[in-house]
Amino acid sequence: MGVSKQMNKKILGTIGILALFTLFAGVYETVDKQQKKAIPTVAVLQFMKHPALDAINKGIYEGLASEGFHKGKNIKILFENAQGDQSNLKTMASKFDNAQADVSVGIATPAAVSLANTITDRPVVFAASTTPIQSKLVKSYQHPGGNVTGVSDQAPLKSQLKMMQTFLPHLKNLGVIYTSSDDSASIQAKQMMTLAKKAGIQVKPYTISSSNDLNQTSKQMVANHQVDAVFVPTDNTIAGAMPTLIDSTNAANVPVFPTVDTMVKDGGLAAESINQEELGIKTGKQVAQILKGKKPKDMPVGFIKKGDLVINRAQLDKLGIKMPNKYNQQAKFVK
Known part of the structure; x- marks a missing residue:
């Protein structure tokens, strides 16, 4: 009987350890999933490949990094280039919408308009829209009023x-x-x-x-x-x-x-x-501010003041x- 009791205690102890291990493993798995989920996603849609737009794209990542968001480390970047094709813009905007990107960025007006028309419940930021009011991206420069803001490339x-x-x-x-x-x-x-x-x-x-x-x-x-x-x-x-x-x-x-x-x-x-890379940096900083909690409707449109x-x-x-x-x-x- 004594031996049997000892064996039972050992078995119960082993079961207890296994139960605790399973519990902690589940906790760690939940925490890990939450951490992965907490990494924000920024989707970038570029209208076409061109040195000016490429420079803006480069600047966006620089602007994000200056605010503590580093590509591949604590932020996920989705990128698409429409190659100047309007039908591609619509498809890619829908792709970003389905991906539930935290912020979507349109480089050049056609890309920004496509995103704004597709994504209405999450932030959209334009980079290099010359006439954002006329393009119906924002209601005014100081008070955009919706889910869209950005940086204009209006030339002097x-x-x-x-x-x-x-x-x-x-x-x-x-x-x-x-x-x-x-x-x-x-x-x-x-x-x-x-x-x-x-x-x-x-x-x-x-x-x-x-x-x-x-x-x-x-x-x-x-x-x-x-x-x-x-x-x-x-x-x-x-x-x-x-x-x-x-x-x-x-x-x-x-x-x-x-x-x-x-x-x-x-x-x-x-x-x-207008310095295109500087414009991109300014855009990236806006995106970072949105990721930190600011709302596009309260963020004035940015401008590069001096050419x-x-x-x-x-x-x-x-x-x-x-x-x-x-x-x-x-x-x-x-x-």
């Missing part, structure tokens, strides 16, 4: 026009080319046309529906010395096909003034440019345009 157009006139004191005819289906580009182009007309400059607008139209339209624009210079707004389609535009304008000895530094690098003469004067020195030489003395100290040169 008045400064841009003055800069163009400094390079070309006798500027009389300005060609303005943009993609008709790009709302942001269209609005910015029309704003520049209004400013130019007020300055006594004759404006000649040209539109394309896709990059396939750019070769023929650009050649038509510069034929027979119709324009003294060309302005290109923040237009993703043209940005992705700048060599085509520059081939036409260089053949006619006509300078191109875009609004983005990467477009200057690709053959534009000069721009009062950088970026000049393509090779284009100056190629087109025989003299560098204004006032820009020698402040300009950043590419090529």
